[in-house]
Amino acid sequence: MTELPEIRPTDELSASEREALIASMRPEDAERVPELHEVDVPPELRREIEEAMSRYPQIRSAAIPALWAVQRRYGWCTPDGIRQAAAVMGVTPGYLQAVASFYDLFHLEPVGRHRVLVCTNISCWMRGADTLLAAFCEAAGCDPGEAGHGGASSPDGELYVSGFECLGACDIAPMASVDERYYGPLGEADAAAIVDQLRRGAEVMPERALARRPAAGGAEPVPDPRVAEAERRRAGETGSARGSE
Amino acid sequence: MAAETRLLFRHIDEPGLATIDGYRRRGGYRALERAFRELDEDEIQKALQDSGLRGRGGAGFSMGQKAGFLPRGEMEKYVCCNADESEPGTFKDRELMQKNPHQLVEGCLIAARAVGARYAFIFIRGEYWEIADVLDGAVAEAYAAGLAGRNILDTGIDVDVVVHRGAGAYICGEETALLDSLEGKRGNPRLKPPFPAVQGLYGGPTLINNVETLSNVPHIVANGPEWFRSFGTEQSPGTKVVSVSGCVQRPGNYEVELGIPAREIVEGLAGGPPPGRRVKAWFPGGSSAPVLTEAELDLPYSFEAMAEAGSMLGSGAIIVADDSVSIPELALRTARFYHHESCGKCTPCREGTNWTVKVLERVVRGEATPMDLDILASVQENILGNCLCVLGDSMAMPVGSMVRKFRAEFEQALEGAPAALEAAA
Numbered sequence: 001m002t003e004l005p006e007i008r009p010t011d012e013l014s015a016s017e018r019e020a021l022i023a024s025m026r027p028e029d030a031e032r033v034p035e036l037h038e039v040d041v042p043p044e045l046r047r048e049i050e051e052a053m054s055r056y057p058q059i060r061s062a063a064i065p066a067l068w069a070v071q072r073r074y075g076w077c078t079p080d081g082i083r084q085a086a087a088v089m090g091v092t093p094g095y096l097q098a099v100a101s102f103y104d105l106f107h108l109e110p111v112g113r114h115r116v117l118v119c120t121n122i123s124c125w126m127r128g129a130d131t132l133l134a135a136f137c138e139a140a141g142c143d144p145g146e147a148g149h150g151g152a153s154s155p156d157g158e159l160y161v162s163g164f165e166c167l168g169a170c171d172i173a174p175m176a177s178v179d180e181r182y183y184g185p186l187g188e189a190d191a192a193a194i195v196d197q198l199r200r201g202a203e204v205m206p207e208r209a210l211a212r213r214p215a216a217g218g219a220e221p222v223p224d225p226r227v228a229e230a231e232r233r234r235a236g237e238t239g240s241a242r243g244s245e
Numbered sequence: 246m247a248a249e250t251r252l253l254f255r256h257i258d259e260p261g262l263a264t265i266d267g268y269r270r271r272g273g274y275r276a277l278e279r280a281f282r283e284l285d286e287d288e289i290q291k292a293l294q295d296s297g298l299r300g301r302g303g304a305g306f307s308m309g310q311k312a313g314f315l316p317r318g319e320m321e322k323y324v325c326c327n328a329d330e331s332e333p334g335t336f337k338d339r340e341l342m343q344k345n346p347h348q349l350v351e352g353c354l355i356a357a358r359a360v361g362a363r364y365a366f367i368f369i370r371g372e373y374w375e376i377a378d379v380l381d382g383a384v385a386e387a388y389a390a391g392l393a394g395r396n397i398l399d400t401g402i403d404v405d406v407v408v409h410r411g412a413g414a415y416i417c418g419e420e421t422a423l424l425d426s427l428e429g430k431r432g433n434p435r436l437k438p439p440f441p442a443v444q445g446l447y448g449g450p451t452l453i454n455n456v457e458t459l460s461n462v463p464h465i466v467a468n469g470p471e472w473f474r475s476f477g478t479e480q481s482p483g484t485k486v487v488s489v490s491g492c493v494q495r496p497g498n499y500e501v502e503l504g505i506p507a508r509e510i511v512e513g514l515a516g517g518p519p520p521g522r523r524v525k526a527w528f529p530g531g532s533s534a535p536v537l538t539e540a541e542l543d544l545p546y547s548f549e550a551m552a553e554a555g556s557m558l559g560s561g562a563i564i565v566a567d568d569s570v571s572i573p574e575l576a577l578r579t580a581r582f583y584h585h586e587s588c589g590k591c592t593p594c595r596e597g598t599n600w601t602v603k604v605l606e607r608v609v610r611g612e613a614t615p616m617d618l619d620i621l622a623s624v625q626e627n628i629l630g631n632c633l634c635v636l637g638d639s640m641a642m643p644v645g646s647m648v649r650k651f652r653a654e655f656e657q658a659l660e661g662a663p664a665a666l667e668a669a670a
Contacts, residue, residue: 055407057321057364058447063429064412068371102431102588104413105371117372121333122532122578123490123564165415165582166333166532167372170490170564171497180374211375214258215340216489216497217249217514224250226475230468234272 031092039087045073049088059089063099067106076107104164112153112160114198116140117177120148120163123170127185129163132174135191136161158199172210182210249514250476252484253460254500257344263379265386268347274392276463280355281400284466286317289359293462295470297482301337302327302418302455303531303559305481305548308462314442315360315450322362323451325427325441326353326459328369329411329418332531333582334562337486338456340498342369343376345460346383350406352459354393355466357404360452364405368423371412380408415586419634420453422588433588434634457486457561477503481547485561489515492522492567501546508542511565518567525568526651530559532579533639535646536566556646572651573658576644577605583640594637597628601644608658618655622648 010018052065066089070081077100079093086093100106118124118133137144137152140159146152151162167182169175175184178194183205186194190205197204206212223231251257261267268274280289294309315322326349330338342349353365369377384406387393393406409427411417417426421435424446445451461483465473474482481503487510490496494516501510511517511527518524526536529546535556537544544550551558566575584598604621607613625641625648632638648655656662 055405058428060429061409061427064410064426067412068410099429099431102414103371103411106412120578121582122566122575123334123496125578126491126566126570165585166331166335168330168336168339168370170334170336170488170562173490173496177372180372182375211343215254215344216495217251217254217499220256220258221249221251223255224252226472227250227252227255230464230472231272234275234467237275 031094033090033092034083034087036087039084041084041088042073045069045081045084046088049085053089060091062089063091063096064103067096067100071106075113076110110153110157111151112140112142112157114159114179115177116159116161116194116198117164117167118161119165119167119169119173119175119177121166121170123166124173124175127173128187129174131188132176132186132191133161133163135188136176136195139192139195159195169210171216172208172213175210178204183208184210249500250484250502251500252464252476253341253345253348253457253486254498257340262345263343263347263383265347265383265390268345272467273347273463274351274390276467277351277354277392278398280358280466281398281402286359286361289355289466292465292470293359296465296473297470297480298458298461298465298473299481299483299548300455301457301461301485301561303332303533303557305558308454308458311442311454312356312360312452314440315452316443317361321447321449322360323446323449324353324357324360324362324365325420325423325446325451325453326365326367326456327418327420327423327453328367328373328456329423330373330456330560331370331415331418332533332560332562333579334488334490334528334531334564335560336488336490337498337561339373339376341456341460341486342373343379346380347387348460348463349380349456350383350387350393352462353406354387354397354404355462356452356454356459358402360450362452363403364407366427366446367406367408368417368427369408369410370417371410374410377408377410384408414588415582416588416634416636419636422634423453424451431588433590434636436633455560478545478547478549480549481558485546485558487546488560488562489565490562491527491565492518492524492570493565494519504545504547504550506543507546507563510546511542511563515563515565518565522567522569524565525570526566526572526575526647528556528562528564528643529554530557531562532564532582532643533557533635534559535642536650538650571609572647572654573605573608576647577602577609579643579647580605580640583636587636591632591634591637593628593631597624597637598640600624601640605644608655611658611660611662613659615656615659618648618652618659 048069049066052062053059066085074081083093120129141154142152142161147161148163153160172184298308299305357365416422417432422432426432441451486500499514524539548558580601584602589595625645628637628641
């Protein structure tokens with residue numbers, strides 16, 4: 001492979017530099033589909049990606065599942081991991097790179113081990129999300145400016161904190177997704193407690209887990225007569241619908 | 246006293262509802278048996294059409310009619326369940342999938358049967374990882390019970406159900422972007438027509454419906470369209486799971502009959518704003534819906550009444566802002582979201598969302614001039630209807646409505662205005 005020049009954003013290039021760059025690109029230089037024997041793919045990763053490929057009528061649909069598998073294994077979508085997935089799927093690494101860069105949850109650079117996404121959209125914002133994000137940053141030692149613009153990792157690499165768009169849990173606002181589980185409503189002190197729990201490897205606030213939250217309307221109300229009638233009818237049909245009440 | 250009418254949310258917190266045994270004990274999968282053993286495609290489609298069920302994802306289009314757009318005959322057809330729920334303020338599908346996943350799986354299977362689809366995909370947003378795990382479990386149970394996969398209930402019909410996790414992109418809730426993402430690409434919207442019903446996933450006819458829409462299907466097939474029409478209004482039959490959030494005392498999902506006054510939902514069920522506060526503005530259907538005022542809480546909550554008021558029922562997410570909330574700041578938060586999520590394909594949306602954020606930042610900092618408000622209004626007008634999808638419109642509509650209805654508040658924040666000077670001091 002030819003040696004690559006220093007990489008700079010194209011926005012920062014002058015017009016002549018840009019022209020020279022484009023002229024230097026030749027189709028034959030494009031990275032091709034890596035062969036499986038050229039790439040050292042861990043067997044479990046290969047199995048996981050092949051299993052995903054088998055679920056769809058067309059294998060390219062496995063691009064996102066494959067990237068998830070890479071990110072779970074290596075902590076982020078590493079260039080090597082992407083190359084391995086590309087070899088299994090029979091696509092170019094550039095293709096998977098382009099897909100990964102579109103989606104907010106894929107990391108193309110290393111990030112902290114535990115991931116805290118703080119929703120800062122309107123419903124959470126009205127209930128104190130900005131303060132919550134700042135509290136997580138302070139507790140974790142992350143740069144608050146960066147956390148609000150794409151995410152920031154702590155110096156020890158243990159935590160990654162990011163302000164995030166609506167996570168779909170405005171009922172527990174202000175809230176956060178901690179290692180892919182939802183918690184809320186959270187106050188400033190909770191942020192510090194969660195960071196501490198993550199650092200110690202302890203269970204994160206079970207009492208604030210969304211999974212345990214009952215419906216907002218409370219106990220099951222007396223059913224609407226039409227609903228009750230339909231349930232009686234169905235119970236009669238099968239003779240086995242014992243649990244209708 | 247406001248009360249819920251629980252149909253989809255019936256038994257929602259009972260232990261075991263999420264398991265196949267618990268679901269079947271409450272009459273679950275009876276509709277599937279009926280749809281696969283007793284009814285043909287036309288009969289199921291007719292029931293859906295007669296029920297008047299309208300899409301619960303945002304557009305409110307008749308589900309039965311949409312299913313009818315798919316061509317007949319031997320070809321690969323698909324059903325996609327849109328579980329990418331990312332409209333700010335919306336969290337109903339999350340609770341439906343978490344607590345009653347089989348209701349959705351049954352709905353997907355019946356929908357696949359109705360249009361002759363071999364596959365039903367459930368596209369769930371990547372952020373809902375723990376919910377996707379629940380769905381995976383439910384799908385596996387359905388397979389093990391012979392209700393999904395090959396030769397369902399010995400009828401010779403095959404339908405595979407695949408749970409597909411996204412990876413964080415609001416735009417993938419747009420149906421054609423969802424299809425591109427499901428095909429393993431970047432989630433860019435496609436030009437319509439052709440509509441997905443004709444040319445969708447892998448180029449095949451595709452029926453795309455929201456989680457709540459599909460969750461209604463077993464109830465319609467089991468109880469008949471007339472029964473379903475006895476709920477709600479003539480033009481908006483059925484119930485609606487409404488997500489209420491923001492400045493209310495009891496935020497959460499409430500299932501109500503369509504057509505009850507919005508005030509009963511916001512104040513009766515969700516408890517209204519905290520004591521001493523009053524409602525200033527509310528979004529009736531997610532952050533893409535133009536805002537309404539306190540007086541408009543007395544309107545019936547239905548597709549048609551919200552449209553008449555110049556807004557929309559959308560995804561059925563009510564976000565309440567009380568009098569402690571600054572409308573220009575609310576507009577800025579709203580605009581920033583769409584700016585971040587714009588895929589960048591169409592210029593009016595890519596540049597328009599950017600301009601809107603910049604102007605609103607000047608307004609909030611007290612540096613804007615009166616001309617900025619006119620620019621703000623004209624940028625919104627130039628986005629509307631000029632893009633491949635409605636993401637840009639989804640910002641232009643609420644932001645435009647805030648400037649129109651609360652112009653005085655924006656003017657108070659202008660450079661040199663007493664309020665702005667006070668804030669800057």
